Amino acid sequence: MCQKQSASIGDSSCPEGEKKRRTELQTADLNNSVSQGGELQEVIEGHKMSLKRRCEHVTEGTHEAGSGTLLNKIYTELYITEGQSEEVDTQHEVRQLERTSKKNIQDTPIKCQDIFKVLSEQQRHIRVVLTNGVAGVGKTFSVQKFSLDWAEGLENQDISLVLPLSCRELNLIRDEQHSLLSLLHVFHPTLQKIRAEDLSVWKLLFIFDGLDESRFSLGFNNHRVISDVTRVSSVDVLLVNLIQGNLLPSALIWITSRPAAAYQIPPSCVDRITEVRGFTDSQKEEYFRRRFSDEDLSKRIISHIKASRSLHIMCLIPVFCWIATIVLEDMMTRDQRGELPKTLTDLYSHFLMVQIKRKKQKYGGKQRPEELTEADKELLLKLGRLAFEHLEEGNIMFYSEDLERCGLDVSEVSVYSGVCTEIFKRESVIFQKSVYCFVHLSIQEFLAAVYMFHCYTIKNKRIMGSFLKYLKPTPFSWFSWLFTNNDPVKSLDDFLRRALMKSLKSKNGHLDLFVRFLHGLSLESNQRILGGMLDQRNSHPETIQKVLNNLKEENSGEISPDRSINIFHCLMEMKDQSVHQEIQEFLKSGKKSEKKLSEIHCSALAYLLQMSEEVLDELDLEQYNTSDEGRRRLIPAVRNCRKFQLSGSFLSTSHWKVVASAMTSNPSHLRELILSKNKSLTDADVKLLSSAMMHPNCRLETLRLWCCSLSEISCDSLASALRSNPSHLRVLDLSGNQLKDPAVKLLCGALQDPLCELETLRSVRDDPVLSQV
Numbered sequence: 001m002c003q004k005q006s007a008s009i010g011d012s013s014c015p016e017g018e019k020k021r022r023t024e025l026q027t028a029d030l031n032n033s034v035s036q037g038g039e040l041q042e043v044i045e046g047h048k049m050s051l052k053r054r055c056e057h058v059t060e061g062t063h064e065a066g067s068g069t070l071l072n073k074i075y076t077e078l079y080i081t082e083g084q085s086e087e088v089d090t091q092h093e094v095r096q097l098e099r100t101s102k103k104n105i106q107d108t109p110i111k112c113q114d115i116f117k118v119l120s121e122q123q124r125h126i127r128v129v130l131t132n133g134v135a136g137v138g139k140t141f142s143v144q145k146f147s148l149d150w151a152e153g154l155e156n157q158d159i160s161l162v163l164p165l166s167c168r169e170l171n172l173i174r175d176e177q178h179s180l181l182s183l184l185h186v187f188h189p190t191l192q193k194i195r196a197e198d199l200s201v202w203k204l205l206f207i208f209d210g211l212d213e214s215r216f217s218l219g220f221n222n223h224r225v226i227s228d229v230t231r232v233s234s235v236d237v238l239l240v241n242l243i244q245g246n247l248l249p250s251a252l253i254w255i256t257s258r259p260a261a262a263y264q265i266p267p268s269c270v271d272r273i274t275e276v277r278g279f280t281d282s283q284k285e286e287y288f289r290r291r292f293s294d295e296d297l298s299k300r301i302i303s304h305i306k307a308s309r310s311l312h313i314m315c316l317i318p319v320f321c322w323i324a325t326i327v328l329e330d331m332m333t334r335d336q337r338g339e340l341p342k343t344l345t346d347l348y349s350h351f352l353m354v355q356i357k358r359k360k361q362k363y364g365g366k367q368r369p370e371e372l373t374e375a376d377k378e379l380l381l382k383l384g385r386l387a388f389e390h391l392e393e394g395n396i397m398f399y400s401e402d403l404e405r406c407g408l409d410v411s412e413v414s415v416y417s418g419v420c421t422e423i424f425k426r427e428s429v430i431f432q433k434s435v436y437c438f439v440h441l442s443i444q445e446f447l448a449a450v451y452m453f454h455c456y457t458i459k460n461k462r463i464m465g466s467f468l469k470y471l472k473p474t475p476f477s478w479f480s481w482l483f484t485n486n487d488p489v490k491s492l493d494d495f496l497r498r499a500l501m502k503s504l505k506s507k508n509g510h511l512d513l514f515v516r517f518l519h520g521l522s523l524e525s526n527q528r529i530l531g532g533m534l535d536q537r538n539s540h541p542e543t544i545q546k547v548l549n550n551l552k553e554e555n556s557g558e559i560s561p562d563r564s565i566n567i568f569h570c571l572m573e574m575k576d577q578s579v580h581q582e583i584q585e586f587l588k589s590g591k592k593s594e595k596k597l598s599e600i601h602c603s604a605l606a607y608l609l610q611m612s613e614e615v616l617d618e619l620d621l622e623q624y625n626t627s628d629e630g631r632r633r634l635i636p637a638v639r640n641c642r643k644f645q646l647s648g649s650f651l652s653t654s655h656w657k658v659v660a661s662a663m664t665s666n667p668s669h670l671r672e673l674i675l676s677k678n679k680s681l682t683d684a685d686v687k688l689l690s691s692a693m694m695h696p697n698c699r700l701e702t703l704r705l706w707c708c709s710l711s712e713i714s715c716d717s718l719a720s721a722l723r724s725n726p727s728h729l730r731v732l733d734l735s736g737n738q739l740k741d742p743a744v745k746l747l748c749g750a751l752q753d754p755l756c757e758l759e760t761l762r763s764v765r766d767d768p769v770l771s772q773v
């Protein structure tokens, strides 16, 4: 049997004879199941050829569609798992990724070509698969590889037709009415000859790539039921009917999406969830080896990336590997005296310059490639404006009108295809409208930061003012100064501090990477890379020192501790290693309580503990010599520990959310949660923790809530959790809560439930009054 290799499928890895035999087998199958004669067979073969042509080359920013590298040459196996690593949240994708970058032995890996296969006895027929993954992690590449392998007759040959439909493309016809049949005719013109009756007898696979980019609203609860493939309707209604199985119930459906948009598909419609997690450490190396025929070069690139922690972590995302490839290849293969990039700002600055240099080489130009002309600067700043304005609104796709509003000439942007890709070039025969986006969200964030930094250097008060615009005053908040401070920006440190505050205040962290870049850009060394685009007069050493001090002293109060970690990242972007080194020494010393830890130390420690390969046995916040604010900043480490203990009332709901996310992540390590004297634990917080206990990923066995002044409402939430199936809780200790009769009754009720597996319940005035074994 011909085994599929991780790449080079189209080459000698699969003997021709085997390929032919498979095609013959498949042909025979189809002829048996459908008596359509040779004409339909021709349609399928024609579709395969057309799909192969579309998928065998890749478009990676700088290449024009259809003319790029062979997919099989660079395709590297991705790490895909079954299930979802963490509850879908709205955290910024890069942070989410840093958190989930650890490969865990309890994960169930699944190969891309197997996603529709039943892999264990417990599984039933898999009809709908939802694949999640952050931006640039390889979802579209997986779809392309899956389709190519099918078109080449190598995998999934039981499927008669693989029909990829990108959501970006579907957006363009969202105002049109179509039947499923006409939709296929539009998107796959080679299928013009197929008829309605063919669709119901063939085994079809519809692939909807990039649900996050769709501008449809999928109304699963309230829509017209359609079961006829010739019935005309709006495209969203067709989609919903396909997913629900009203339309072509035997068709397979594969949906890919970034995590934040996946919620649109009700779990009851999905038979399998998979997650593209990017590259493991060995896959990262494999990627660079495949990319370069020069072995020495790939070795040097691998060792440089391994030496820089943040680059190494980011290389988990394939698109980042691609950016690193472009920059490091350029720097290592020419006589380069400058330092190789170690931070993200470094790397992205070089990336931008390499793209511009390539453009000059391609289109000519009198200037030295390293220098930016005034026209280059102007164009990049317009792109930066586009990036910034849409980042603020959370937009990643732009139409020509959006470009024109920023003064961009559409033809100019296509010249810069390495920075901004014209996605629909290939489809322009069918669609008249072009859609643009940055190759990766992080590039949009970088260009937005360049633009904002520029606005600062030219003292553009209007734009800075509206960016730092003040939200409603919150009189009792620690950072009320921010909201009442209407003064114009005074200095670089003032500007960066206010930008940081604004980013910390954002609900979903959409400005986090942007603000990291903004700090990185304040360094003269980075400004220099950008060939005079930014005014370098602002970066006096004393000012930089002030910015560093601000970051180290920043008090982020009520902000989620996950978000505070970004302050540490800003410090790293400014190449200040002091905090990182001190924490590494602290960890090595093994003496937790001796060193006084500042808040920024605690954020760094939380980050390192959370990222550690080793799961911590116990996180006891009392053991650290720090302030309450420092202890709050340590909370994210709860995601990587077995026992979490804390005493006192210094956490708020945003912290309990982190604890709840630790209880529901996949896998969840937390087994024991011990909270005492926590009078500020509200009913809503207890409800949050109780709901987390009901989550299938939760493995909590012991919960002690000593002297937490629990109310009857809280006991009711806990009782519901006890009744949930499966609850792993065996010990619930509610001593010292002075529970009244109604609350005790609620808990007793739960004990009588057959689903409750609790072994010990301690309660009421410190006595083990209730005890169940």
Ligand SMILES: Nc1ncnc2c1ncn2[C@@H]1O[C@H](COP(=O)(O)OP(=O)(O)OP(=O)(O)O)[C@@H](O)[C@H]1O
Pocket (backbone or CB within 6 Å): 059, 060, 061, 074, 075, 076, 077, 078, 133, 134, 135, 136, 137, 138, 139, 140, 141, 142, 210, 258, 287, 317, 318, 319, 320, 322, 440
């Ligand atoms: N398996 C892979 N092998 C080699 N390179 C890859 C692979 N997957 C992704 N890449 C690189 O990463 C880039 C982005 O990948 P892709 O477009 O598949 O991401 P995505 O998850 O669909 O992102 P988005 O959500 O932004 O659409 C590709 O253009 C390619 O350079």
